[in-house]
Amino acid sequence: MSIANKQKNPPAKVEEARTDTRYKLVDRTLKRFHYQQDALIEVLHTAQEAFGFLDDDLMIYIARALKLPQSWVYGVATFYHFFSLEPQGEHTCVVCMGTACYVKRAAEIIATVQDEFGIAPGQTTADGKLSLATARCLGSCGLAPVMVIDNQVLGKETPDTAMSRLREVVAAPAATATASVSSATIEPQEGPTP
Amino acid sequence: MNRPELQAMGERERERQQSYRCRLLCCASTPCLSSGATAVIETLKQFIKERELDANVLVTATGCMGPCSRGPLVTVQTRGLEDVVYEHVTPELARDIALSHAAPEPKALDRNLLAADSPFFAKQKKVVLSNSGLIDPERLECYVARGGYGALAHALREMTPVEVCEAITRSGLRGRGGAGYPTGLKWDLVRKAPGTRKFVIANGDEGDPGAYMDRTLMESDPHRVLEGMAIAGYAVGAEQGYIYVRGEYPIAAKRLENAIRMAERRGLLGGRVLDSSFSFRIDIRIGAGAFVCGEETALMASVMGRRGQPSPRPPYPAQSGLWGMPTLINNVETFGNIAPIIDNGAEWYAAIGTDKSKGTKIFALAGTVATTGLIEVPMGISLREIIFDIGGGIPNGRAFKAAQTGGPSGGCIPAEHLDTPVDYDSLRRLGSIMGSGGLVVMDDTSCMPDVAKFFMEFCMDESCGKCVPCRVGTVQLHRILEHITNGSATPRDMETLQELCVMMQETSLCGLGQSAPNPLLSTLRYFREEYQAHILERSCPAGKCTMDNVPPLEQGADLQRRARSTTSDAEVS
């Protein structure tokens, strides 16, 4: 019996894992890499994509599959920017803070968004509508300042244009919101191929 | 596939391309896609179908063409006409372009033209990017039609691994990741290192904010990188390669994955490459967002699924890298240089550039400059030529203030050094580095202590936390810079800054910590009076800083003067 099973807090929900198709995606990546411990980051990538964030159960599940200590998995997951341990908002707004964007005053965009929605970068509004994040450089410096709203890259923004776009997105009914699953990727990456 | 088959494949593709009256090359690189290239490409395809121009006009989605701020870009190659480039192409304009160029008597439009003889193109020399913007990165045939994989075939058939290493050494190629270590020497070290298995890693974890050369190369010409890696694998005796792609670059990862699949299917990678006894597989590893993973030992830790923390060298990766085996790590752009060197000879390559820095360098020109984008220039070109000729100078009538090279590890170069030739050693002498090739131009609205603070904040967030000087030093330096930019610093803070910077450079474990003080030190060196204005006069000359925390005693005008006179007295004594 593994350690995780004896955990005082509820263990990885085995039942759930059997029925939740998202775990199947994780399993597929695990299998593709032959359950090698070295594949931890690849597995975490898949998990983050499938679930939108990494919760404790998910990390325990991965730790068990790869036969790694829990603290190891947690240490790796928190080392990298990409992995989020908390659920993200319905919409995400990523403002690029690369040098070119900074020189072209991206900080003002962030300040404006922060004032309007009351969230700092890395936070989500209380109603779960919007997550604000910054990126290190999206590599679209020709279009600086750049922001990404729900995976759509927008260039040459000003605080005003940024705000009006954001208000539009947040006000839109949830049904039309697409691809707001997670993360700061420009577009959703392809799922793992078997 | 063997060599004649490869040549036949290229021949077939060339014939196919020449059968069209005109070819519309649409840039489908990230910047152009974000400014609406998708709509342009789709409209064009639709339009050509509607008008039944299929036999005459070919629409190709290509990689980056260079002047990204002018996108979406369309290059038109017409039989009997010079090639022309259109900028800011809209779907409507695209239709006009197709009509005009596909006409029996083709004619270029007189709108939105980007003159081919404009300095932006004329002063560049494309070696690594020679295919970029001309080929469809998703089609292997396009790469082969331009001579692709010919260098690999040549190396496998005509050269021994020793000869390949020698050729690279003779070419004078130096690592394009920033430090500029001679590539040939590195290859030779790995070749000679004993080990049952060896690895080749392409470092595509381009973390410098403001730099996107590697991304563009991977997106625009993925096979060029793969070919370079395969040649390296042959030269050092490795059978497995990894490309570490930054997580923020999903398109690059997708195109590389596609390219690897295609190359393997045709026998250009995988088992028995080009019917030789050499086997080489390449896998992609996606980064997860950590600047420090650009450092080679940290990158290897990350490839092995661990926390991306650097480890002390020696042992160098060449002796003990991935899983303790000899490992060759080069930047993606370095691998991009390999095929041209093998194709054209080391002497041809060594003739480009300066005495100590050979070849060309790709720069991502960004910031306050008229045309931003991706450029490839021979080493030794002056900054002035890059910024004022290629980039078209500073817009909005502002004055040039500084050029920042090398990102968070580099420095700011002021106007008086604009004529310095750009090569590894000159930039180092100026207190900056070549880095991976980010070049951000700043006009006089930028405040230098503020810029230094921006980079220090970056390094603070990206420090891995393993060694003390970097982990705590970056926080302390950032604190002091915060005091300077909010008006609460004291003259003694300048000394502390200087002293801490030098200490961090000398005592930090890895390149990140050792170079983190560079932006700060270079601005201290060239823009000292700006720091002094912040501290002594409590004012920001560029008007950028808020200066909202000036000590209450100094807020009155005459008190301010008194403060100034006492501090300057103190300085004299």
Added chain:
Amino acid sequence: MSVVTLHINDELVSARSDQKLLEVIREQGIDIPTLCHLEGVSDLGGCRLCLVEVQGSSKLLAACVTPVQEGMSVYTHSERLVRYRRMILELLLSERTHTCAVCVTNGHCELQYEAAELGVDHVRYEYLAPQLHLDASHDRFTLDHNRCILCQRCVRVCDEVEGAHTLDIMGRGANSRVITGLNRPWGDCVSCTSCGKCVQVCPTGALFFKGSSVGEMEKRHAFLSWILNGRERKEWQW
């Protein structure tokens, strides 16, 4: 095993070729400060206190991870090195909250000892003093992040000697923390064997036995060579 000769502070010495510089330097009776190094576990090279100057190398090298080489010439106490060591200690002291007067290891603390040795009588940097929590959920041990210097001795001893790997580091940079399990309270981590090795190797008061009062927590690392020699060589040296 071959023998190499090298100069340390201009004295000619010989060493086994598989030795690290630090070992050889200490064999010569030269006192060189270290905080992350610990006999019996792998080396990290993180505290940077054991940096030495090696002639012909433009960089300062950490003695704990640098192998000896024939003909090397090493300097251990140049003015520059001593100054840097002092600055590193100042940085460490400014990073978290190190208030000796109320600390369980006052008088037995390695950080305190090295600071005193190097004459660090004040800190020129701003005290960052983040308000970190204290984990007292374990039956016998307490983890106080405010006194942690992130030397990772506890992490390494837990992984390499005890083999439990309950401890690890989360986050990065100044936000790095020692964690237990999935960053859960220590008391909830069943992987912990409560062996107490981590407490014994911790150089500061970050890890201590419950119930110790100011200055009462004395640590001993001698057990490490005791059990490692026992395990590997079946020799228990009294």
